[in-house]
Amino acid sequence: DTAVSQTPKYLVTQMGNDKSIKCEQNLGHDTMYWYKQDSKKFLKIMFSYNNKELIINETVPNRFSPKSPDKAHLNLHINSLELGDSAVYFCASSQGDHSNQPQHFGDGTRLSIL
Amino acid sequence: GENVEQHPSTLSVQEGDSAVIKCTYSDSASNYFPWYKQELGKRPQLIIDIRSNVGEKKDQRIAVTLNKTAKHFSLHITETQPEDSAVYFCAAPGDDKIIFGKGTRLHILP
Numbered sequence: 001d002t003a004v005s006q007t008p009k010y011l012v013t014q015m016g017n018d019k020s021i022k023c024e025q026n027l028g029h030d031t032m033y034w035y036k037q038d039s040k041k042f043l044k045i046m047f048s049y050n051n052k053e054l055i056i057n058e059t060v061p062n063r064f065s066p067k068s069p070d071k072a073h074l075n076l077h078i079n080s081l082e083l084g085d086s087a088v089y090f091c092a093s094s095q096g097d098h099s100n101q102p103q104h105f106g107d108g109t110r111l112s113i114l
Numbered sequence: 115g116e117n118v119e120q121h122p123s124t125l126s127v128q129e130g131d132s133a134v135i136k137c138t139y140s141d142s143a144s145n146y147f148p149w150y151k152q153e154l155g156k157r158p159q160l161i162i163d164i165r166s167n168v169g170e171k172k173d174q175r176i177a178v179t180l181n182k183t184a185k186h187f188s189l190h191i192t193e194t195q196p197e198d199s200a201v202y203f204c205a206a207p208g209d210d211k212i213i214f215g216k217g218t219r220l221h222i223l224p
Contacts, residue, residue, distance in 0.1 A: 041201055043158065043214040056211050090157060099207040100146040100165065105157040 003027050006091045006106035013081060014114050020077045021109045023091030029104070031055075031097055032074035034066060035090040037108070043090070049074050050097065086113045116141050116208035120215025127194055128223050135218045137204035138186040147180060147187045150203045152217075158203060162189070194222050 006023040013019055025032060033056075034046045047066045048056035054066070063079045074091060091106040117140045127133045137147075148163035164171045164178045164187065171178050175194075180187040187206075191198055199222045204215040 041152075041217045041219075043203060043217075045211050048211065058211070098212040102148050102160040102163060103150075103158075103212070105159070107157050 004091055004093055004104050004106040006089075006109055008109060009107065010110050010112075012112045012114065015081055015083060017081050018077070018079045019081060019111075020075055021089055021091075021111075022073070022075045023106055024073050025091075025093040025104070026072065027093055027095075027104060028072075029093035029095050030071060031094050032068065032071070033092040033094075033098075033103065034074065034076050035092060035105075037088045037090060039087070047074075047076075048098065055097075081111075081113050083113050086111055116213055118204060118206050118213045118215045120204050120218060122218060123216065124219045124221070126221040126223055129194055129196065131194055133189075133191045133194055133198070133220055135189045135202055135204070135220070136186060137188070137206070137215050138184075139206040139213075140185065141206065141208050142185065144206045144208075146207055147178070148205050149176075149178060149189050150205065150214075152201045152203065154200070161202075191220075194220075196222050196224070198222050 004025045031050045033048045046060045049068045051071050052068045065077045068074045088108045088110050090108045092103040094101045094103045120137045145166035150158040151161045152158040175192050177190045201217045203217050
């Protein structure tokens with residue numbers, strides 16, 4: 001009964017490929033996020049969706065495209081993968097917006113670009 | 115712009131001693147301050163949070179204090195145990211997103 005589940009857990013692929021990471025939450029939350037955590041452990045927000053609407057789009061290359069088919073799902077598609085994309089990507093969700101509610105994180109997807 | 119500074123970046127304490135991690139924020143409108151713990155290879159998890167209408171909150175061995183005037187808040191862990199070893203992140207809301215500190219790696223020494 002994982003609250004925020006993302007797949008796959010590990011993703012190893014060649015530079016230039018296109019890949020997707022999926023995320024689902026069963027908490028009934030309105031808002032979902034994608035974070036990138038680099039090798040120094042910095043947590044950087046990439047995107048945020050509230051009820052399927054994009055509300056935060058940080059300075060992220062347009063090779064990254066989020067898609068929210070419904071408020072329980074937020075997927076991340078990455079085109080033309082580059083070496084610098086290697087990181088752990090965390091999906092998260094919260095009730096309402098970010099400003100006064102805790103975020104619930106998924107277990108992460110470790111992306112390694114060869 | 116909005117910023118959250120977290121110190122120290124690394125902290126080693128003897129088992130049984132206390133650990134303190136401090137964060138400062140820049141947005142005076144911020145009113146919610148969570149702390150997350152991330153164990154090695156795991157996801158960040160909320161351990162305690164505080165809202166701006168209180169100055170301190172405790173939950174067993176962990177406590178958070180907030181000084182809104184000085185715009186800083188701190189995490190206090192007492193009687194540290196080996197399982198407290200992890201990376202700890204503070205966070206504060208900005209205009210349109212939550213901003214995380216850069217993390218503190220806490221080592222509990224035997």
